[in-house]
Amino acid sequence: MNWDLGISGLGRRVISGVGRLGRATLFLVRLAPALGMAAGRVRLIIQQIYMTGVLTLVIVLVSGAFVGMILALQGYNTLVRYDAQSSLGLLVALSLTRELGPVLTALLFAGRAGSALTAEIGLMKATEQLDGMEMMAVDPLPRVVAPRFWAGWIAVPLLAMIFSAVGIIGAYVVAVGDLGLDGGVFWSQMQSGVSVSNDIIGGLLKSIVFGFVVSWIAVFEGYDAKPTSEGVSRATTRTVVSSSLAILALDFIMTAFMLRGL
Amino acid sequence: MQAKGSEFAVGLFVVAGLLALAMLALKVGNIHVLSAGGTYAVTADFNDIGSLKPKAPVTVAGVRVGEVSRITVDPVTYRAVVTLDILKKYRFPRDSSASIQTAGLLGEQFVSLSPGGSRQDLKNGGKIQITQSAIILEKIISQLLYSKAGHSSGHS
Amino acid sequence: MDRPKSTEPLVAVRDLAFARDGRPIFRDLNLTVERGSVTAIMGGSGTGKTTLLSLIGGRLVPDRGTVEVAGEVVGSLSRKALFGLRRRMGMLFQSSALLTDLDVFENVAFPMREHTSLPEFLIHHLVLMKLELVGLRGARELFPAELSGGMSRRVALARAIALDPMMVMYDEPFAGLDPISMGVIVKLIRELNDALGMTSIVVTHDVVEACGIADYIYLVGDGRVIAQGTPADMQETDAPEVRQFMAGLPDGPVAFHYPAPGYLDDLLTGERP
Known part of the structure; x- marks a missing residue:
């Protein structure tokens, strides 16, 4: 009796999940022409980059610095056992540019800006602002949704680059200032081991994909939210949960492809 | 409106992001070896x-x-x-x-x-x-x- | 008072049927709105008055029948033509629907910026003129969150008339206002209608206010028009549905009790289904 219910519950969840994915895809198809239209309205996009990107900058700077410093400490502890502490710079740079920079930035962005995007659009829907726009003959997709989508998509790669750079500087400060490594070795090992085309461009590519997906999920959840305060708060939670899962899953897939591709 | 301020901030933000990319490419990576x-x-x-x-x-x-x-x-x-x-x-x-x-x-x-x-x-x-x-x-x-x-x- | 038949009505709803989620809201609705008039559409809560405005505005498409606005069948227009028509309509939402991230000035300027390429000084003048009409020129720098319910509705009204529409639709404009704000809105609807030569459709359940400003009243219930006439007609009629609504009687043709099995039977069997 009970397991039976459990199975139907699972089935229901899977069906509704697939349904959501389908709706999100349809939404993206509808959004595509609006993205083109909004691309000309630079001012709106700039405003939204300010709201999303610049406001996430502080948390990205702080997190990046700390992650870099932690990597330096932990990496040093392991490397020193094999007398390979000269590779610390390389270890930190590869971890940050390939993985931690893009992934952590996207996660932070989803939590800070993605949820805010969803809540904002959801509230605009709940308070009839979107309906009002429709009645004023203004299509909310290019006016409201598309600039936010662009902004998120543009901001995430920039933030990821900043995260990695700040992380490496943080690691340098710890490695040279605290652990007593030679600064020249730190940089030269890094330079001999980090490839621009694979590691840095690869990381940039990841963050571009993450930016797209997080922005997509955020605006979709907001636009799709039930127009009540409860509906908006649920949508906000869903944005953070689905974005995080999507980021990690995509990261796995892309990493697998990139490592094979070498 | 505070539009000017936000535009300036966004400009700075974009410059910071590009500088970070430049640093990663030049200082962290080895782009200069092969590009010269x-x-x-x-x-x-x-x-x-x-x-x-x-x-x-x-x-x-x-x-x-x-x-x-x-x-x-x-x-x-x-x-x-x-x-x-x-x-x-x-x-x-x-x-x-x-x-x-x-x-x-x-x-x-x-x-x-x-x-x-x-x-x-x-x-x-x-x-x-x-x-x-x-x-x-x-x-x-x-x-x-x-x-x-x-x-x-x-x-x- | 006889209605003038000489000019084509601005809005004509014919044989309208509409169902939402399988629940029929309109079965066979017919009504017309004359140019230059203030027409009130009245009815109890849940009789689909707001839905009717959405049908007129083209946000919903009727299942059967037609809605004509200014000679165009709304449900069959392309999106572009529909948006063109909407530019000539204003709508005042019950929640005002002001854009929360813009101040009062920018809210009123919004339709102008979106639909015209007027120079900045002209927009400035036009916005101040509209705000002056609703008496809120001094509040131009406030944000929607700082406005009272009555004030935000006046701002929304200024925005609705920003592009000098031929028609403004009011969704429950009197709901939830204190008596003074209510008086202001009543006065504004009538005055703006006459001064700007617009047509107004007011959806409401406030009998007194509706009778005070409307030229013509439709009473909607049960998916169709139950009664229509001038305010005087409506108050004098002895049709029981109209009398119940106009006088606010708790029981009558619209029953106090939700349909249920016999009271005694219900108590005696005493089982929850």
Whole structure:
């Protein structure tokens, strides 16, 4: 009796999940022409980059610095056992540019800006602002949704680059200032081991994909939210949960492809 | 409105992001090695490359002059064929030799070139004839263990 | 008072049927709105008055029948033509629907910026003129969150008339206002209608206010028009449905009790289904 219910519950969840994915895809198809239209309205996009990107900058700077410093400490502890502490710079740079920079930035962005995007659009829907726009003959997709989508998509790669750079500087400060490594070795090992085309461009590519997906999920959840305060708060939670899962899953897939591709 | 302020902030933000990318490319990565004036490729066959990997440095007298771009196996001789991308500004005689060396005891492996005396230079697609394979630590240790003391075998 | 038949009505709803989620809201609705008039559409809560405005505005498409606005069948227009028509309509939402991230000035300027390429000084003048009409020129720098319910509705009204529409639709304009704000809105609807030569459709359940400003009243219930006439007609009629609504009687044709089995039976069987 009970397991039976459990199975139907699972089935229901899977069906509704697939349904959501389908709706999100349809939404993206509808959004595509609006993205083109909004691309000309630079001012709106700039405003939204300010709201999303610049406001996430502080948390990205702080997190990046700390992650870099932690990597330096932990990496040093392991490397020193094999007398390979000269590779610390390389270890930190590869971890940050390939993985931690893009992934952590996207996660932070989803939590800070993605949820805010969803809540904002959801509230605009709940308070009839979107309906009002429709009645004023203004299509909310290019006016409201598309600039936010662009902004998120543009901001995430920039933030990821900043995260990695700040992380490496943080690691340098710890490695040279605290652990007593030679600064020249730190940089030269890094330079001999980090490839621009694979590691840095690869990381940039990841963050571009993450930016797209997080922005997509955020605006979709907001636009799709039930127009009540409860509906908006649920949508906000869903944005953070689905974005995080999507980021990690995509990261796995892309990493697998990139490592094979070498 | 505060539009001017936010535009300025966004401008700064974009500049910061691009600077970060530039730092990653120039200071962290090695874009300057390969971007300065292009490269030419030569190959070298080795009996054993140890743990040499693509992207490993190619050096002369300790100075980096290029990198390993490709490693394959010759289907006839079963030797490793290593393709080296060397910066165009460095020319080497045709009878130069290549050896695989290790940075430190357990460090990264790289290709070291020793210039020969020929008048003709190596060209794009050329081949380095004289090569010395990687020194495999385990082999040396086992040779040491099984041979008599003071008698070390020299062939590689 | 006889209705003038000489000019074509601005809005004509014919044989309209509409169902939402399988629940029929309109079955056979017919009504017309004359140019230049203030027409009130009245009815109890849940009789689909707001839905009717959405049908007129083209946000919903009827299942059967037609809605004509200014000679165009709304449900069959392309999106572009529909948006063109909407530029000539204003709508006042019950929640005002002001854009929360813009201040009062920018809210009123919004339709002008979106639909015209007027120079900045002209927009400035036009916005101040509209704000002056609703008496809120001094509040131009406030944000929607800082406005009272009555004020935000006046701002929304200024925005609705920003592009000098031929028609303004009011969704429950009197709901939830204090008596003074209510009086202000009543006065504004009538005055703006006459001064700007617009047509107004007011959806409401406030009998007194509706009778005070409307030229013509439709009473909607049960998916169709139950009664229509001038305010005087409506108050004098002895049709029981109209009398119940106009006088606010708790029981009558619209029953106090939700349909249920017999009271005694229900108590005696005492089982929850």
